[in-house]
Amino acid sequence: MAMLLNDIAWDEQIVPAVPDPAWEAEARRRRGMSAVGDRLVAPLPWLREFCLYATTFQATAMPVRLINFGAMVTSQENACRYCYGVQRAFLKILGYSEDFIDKLEREMHLAELDDAERAFLRFCRSLARSRPRPARAERDALVAAGYSPLAVNEMALMIALFCFYNRIGVLTACPPEKGIEGAAGGVLGRVLRLVSPLLRRVAASRQRGVATADDDAATLAQSPFGRILVPLAGLPGASHFRRALEGAFASPALSREVKGLMFAVVARTLDCSHCEAESRALLDGFGIGADEFETIVATLDAPRLGPGEASLLSWVRDTVHYQTGPVQAHTRAVLAQLPPQAGLEAIGIASLANGTVRLAMLLE
Amino acid sequence: MRLVDWLPAALCALAAVAAAAWWMRRREGRLWRLLAEGNRKLEDLQRQFERFVPADIVDRLSGDAAAWAPERRRVTMLFADLRGFTALCDRLDPAVAVDILNGYFAHMDAAIARHHGHVNELVGDGLLALFGAFEANAWQERDAVLAALDMRAALARYNESLAKRSLPALKFGVGIHCGEVVAGVLGAGVLSKFGVTGDPINVASRIEGLTRDFAVDLLVSEDVRIRLDARFRVREMPPAAVKGKARPIVTFHVEGVADAAPVA
Numbered sequence: 001m002a003m004l005l006n007d008i009a010w011d012e013q014i015v016p017a018v019p020d021p022a023w024e025a026e027a028r029r030r031r032g033m034s035a036v037g038d039r040l041v042a043p044l045p046w047l048r049e050f051c052l053y054a055t056t057f058q059a060t061a062m063p064v065r066l067i068n069f070g071a072m073v074t075s076q077e078n079a080c081r082y083c084y085g086v087q088r089a090f091l092k093i094l095g096y097s098e099d100f101i102d103k104l105e106r107e108m109h110l111a112e113l114d115d116a117e118r119a120f121l122r123f124c125r126s127l128a129r130s131r132p133r134p135a136r137a138e139r140d141a142l143v144a145a146g147y148s149p150l151a152v153n154e155m156a157l158m159i160a161l162f163c164f165y166n167r168i169g170v171l172t173a174c175p176p177e178k179g180i181e182g183a184a185g186g187v188l189g190r191v192l193r194l195v196s197p198l199l200r201r202v203a204a205s206r207q208r209g210v211a212t213a214d215d216d217a218a219t220l221a222q223s224p225f226g227r228i229l230v231p232l233a234g235l236p237g238a239s240h241f242r243r244a245l246e247g248a249f250a251s252p253a254l255s256r257e258v259k260g261l262m263f264a265v266v267a268r269t270l271d272c273s274h275c276e277a278e279s280r281a282l283l284d285g286f287g288i289g290a291d292e293f294e295t296i297v298a299t300l301d302a303p304r305l306g307p308g309e310a311s312l313l314s315w316v317r318d319t320v321h322y323q324t325g326p327v328q329a330h331t332r333a334v335l336a337q338l339p340p341q342a343g344l345e346a347i348g349i350a351s352l353a354n355g356t357v358r359l360a361m362l363l364e
Numbered sequence: 365m366r367l368v369d370w371l372p373a374a375l376c377a378l379a380a381v382a383a384a385a386w387w388m389r390r391r392e393g394r395l396w397r398l399l400a401e402g403n404r405k406l407e408d409l410q411r412q413f414e415r416f417v418p419a420d421i422v423d424r425l426s427g428d429a430a431a432w433a434p435e436r437r438r439v440t441m442l443f444a445d446l447r448g449f450t451a452l453c454d455r456l457d458p459a460v461a462v463d464i465l466n467g468y469f470a471h472m473d474a475a476i477a478r479h480h481g482h483v484n485e486l487v488g489d490g491l492l493a494l495f496g497a498f499e500a501n502a503w504q505e506r507d508a509v510l511a512a513l514d515m516r517a518a519l520a521r522y523n524e525s526l527a528k529r530s531l532p533a534l535k536f537g538v539g540i541h542c543g544e545v546v547a548g549v550l551g552a553g554v555l556s557k558f559g560v561t562g563d564p565i566n567v568a569s570r571i572e573g574l575t576r577d578f579a580v581d582l583l584v585s586e587d588v589r590i591r592l593d594a595r596f597r598v599r600e601m602p603p604a605a606v607k608g609k610a611r612p613i614v615t616f617h618v619e620g621v622a623d624a625a626p627v628a
Contacts, residue, residue: 107403131499271500299593300503317503326478 046247539572
């Protein structure tokens with residue numbers, strides 16, 4: 001069973017906080033508040049932008065009420081102390097009782113939810129866990145429960161976003177937002193409860209202000225791993241995901257070869273033929289042919305990368321299924337071999353690969 | 365009829381309804397508390413169970429039992445056995461012998477878990493670890509060999525701590541083989557457990573037995589060796605006849621892995 005909040009082992013912060021007043025002001029403008037996590041990812045434009053999107057995700061096809069439930073159980077399943085604590089606090093601020101939240105965490109079948117909502121939460125846990133990754137039947141079950149196919153695609157997107165952001169939290173060992181967690185049950189929490197519908201509308205309008213036009217399938221397919229994004233055509237999240245993938249592969253902090261290989265390792269760990277095929281095609285364009293690809297992925301070693309980057313291949317495998325203590329210790333050891341910006345990018349790529357490969361279940 | 369005439373009766377009825385509601389609410393509260401207590405106990409039991417079986421396996425076993433229909437899958441098996449521990453037991457106080465053995469298992473379990481393996485069985489001073497049994501693992505042979513090398517290092521550290529307590533050093537033999545086995549819940553009733561069965565299990569056990577004959581601590585089969593890359597230093601051993609096999613089998617002693625390469 002998934003860990004409860006206070007059972008999660010949590011290391012000291014792994015990457016430094018980098019104050020960036022302009023970025024923090026932008027986060028406040030778009031989210032209504034800045035967060036500890038904003039300062040950890042601030043040095044990388046593609047990463048900070050996608051993190052901000054993940055934490056301000058707005059649904060257009062799936063029921064809005066489910067986002068907060070899904071965010072909390074996904075964060076719990078991924079054992080992200082940081083996100084789980086924040087999402088739990090948000091549920092309290094939104095007026096859900098401690099008893100209800102407790103049931104969501106422990107015994108979902110006892111919570112006051114309808115069958116379709118329970119099916120969604122089971123899907124959150126199943127996709128986040130991915131042992132094995134959910135098959136098409138689970139998606140079909142959600143459609144049978146009454147959700148539209150586009151809503152189900154958006155649910156998978158939401159879970160993939162949280163699988164991404166939860167790993168940012170875990171791999172940076174982002175310090176918990178004790179202020180928000182503490183305030184949620186107090187007077188401030190009650191005040192926030194009163195104004196939360198207004199804040200939500202403000203955040204949504206500001207998010208719409210930064211969203212690009214919805215990408216069509218052809219546009220999405222052109223980005224790295226674009227084929228994985230095609231089922232998201234018509235959803236605003238698709239263009240955000242596309243820009244994150246393009247930004248990640250264009251960023252110079254790590255070589256594009258190691259990034260493609262990290263995606264390949266995550267794909268093989270989760271037994272995803274779609275993402276592995278995308279990795280092969282991408283890496284072929286970077287000069288890594290089929291034979292070399294197979295050798296590198298089979299041995300998790302690539303002499304052409306050098307020891308610092310090569311160590312990321314074994315490490316990224318450990319980011320797929322993990323216990324927080326060991327994976328944070330491993331992350332600290334691996335990052336010690338890399339310049340700070342490269343280390344942060346490695347965390348971003350590992351997180352993005354985990355989100356992307358889970359999202360690829362939409363192609364099954 | 366005037367209001368005052370039926371008011372007492374109405375008040376009595378109202379009081380009865382209120383009492384019934386109060387009683388039912390109290391009863392419901394007590395049932396919820398019992399349910400919550402039952403849930404807590406089940407959670408505790410599940411957490412205890414998770415000490416022995418991976419957490420997601422526990423979840424799946426406690427959910428849909430049909431999800432555990434037996435299936436064939438490729439698995440890598442690691443057998444480890446302590447050398448001369450039975451004789452040692454005869455000389456040591458039983459509590460000390462058990463303490464030494466439990467310390468040994470704790471070190472081995474940690475080394476195996478670090479490399480994506482699960483200890484499936486403890487038999488006396490021996491253990492069976494599986495790689496790729498519970499979930500697809502494309503690197504299972506490599507993981508098993510790295511786990512064995514990690515076990516070798518862990519045993520050396522453990523022996524240092526035993527020496528400080530003036531206790532004898534331990535020696536082990538490890539055999540590793542891979543192949544297709546049947547995986548599922550084996551046994552019946554309270555004696556059932558998740559496990560694997562098939563000829564590769566026997567071969568792995570025989571290979572572990574060969575470590576005595578060749579006086580080495582770690583042997584792997586040809587099927588495992590071909591999946592190791594050049595960083596692993598291996599030495600071919602002479603073909604050896606083993607029980608249940610018509611032809612002698614070839615094994616390889618794994619001496620180590622290149623230090624410079626980041627393999628863990």
